Amino acid sequence: MKTVSPKKRTLISADDEAAVTDIRIAPDGRVFVFGTSRPVLEMLSDLGWGDQAVTARIQALQQTAAETTQQESAT
């Protein structure tokens, strides 16, 4: 799986505590992630997360990153 370079990670200010992503781990090891921010998604990507739901969102992230790069190049 292609991962996002840490150098390109989005830096967001923690000006709103309510924006914290909530991660809960069930006794059987299942991990529940609520309110996924971009940096958290990037972290999951770096971990090589195998879940299909996460993979689909990482692909969307990579697409958005590519579009942003194109827009920056155009300007």
Added chain:
Amino acid sequence: MRLPNFEEPGQWHLAHCQLCEHRCLANRSAGERGPCQALTEARVFRQRVEWGEESELIPSHLFYLSGCDLRCAFCIAEANAFDPLRGTVLTADFLRQVIPKGRAQGAKNIQWVGGEPTIHIPSILSAMAGIDDLPPVVWKSDFYGTPEAFELLDGVVSVFVPDFKFGNDECAQRIAGVSRYFEVVTRNLRLAAQQADVIVRHLLLPEHWDCCFVPICEWLLREMPTVKLSLRDGYLPMWQARQHADLSQLLKPGIGDRAREWATQLGLNVIR
């Protein structure tokens, strides 16, 4: 039904509220409170750009509004959802400050969630009316609103995300405290489909495969066979869920994949 010609859309409901199917007629402007407890102001208890929504919606700038017309025992937002006095008052100025920040993080839409946004339609419309270059609007709702409420949203919403929670009235009454649930939600699904794109969301509940998941899928197959269906398997026994034996447990491992496979084989358009 045509609404009286008030200055701003939906304001009439603040004096005789019929935004949801409780139809409590509360004069919210005069301080009366219906089942949702909301007065005239909407409040945002959380706003952020999220990447956990359906792939075609992300990144999405979510606005969580406090106050709700339902009382789902398993509500993950817990007290924030049910106390409409929590959060920052929603105004056009507030939106003007935060929408550019969301856009800078790549957000391609704004999404109203709750609690329940339907009970705050007048405030939301008023705030959005003050925004130039408004992003596309996603409306995530319990779909217990009235046709009058949906009429106010016609032409405003780009994507509806109805949270189709229960497949029968008994489960809805016992777990969320509402009557006529199935009739109301299915009527509203038909209304919404005439207005905008629709992504039906269903959170799988433990021990509700036969009574809720299957009837919902069968109704969709019969009435809206091409609609997008998003099956969520992140159930946790939050808030008052432990008062119900069935809701006190986690889903069995693999049930989400099994549900998606079953719905796909049935012929539904399952998305992630």
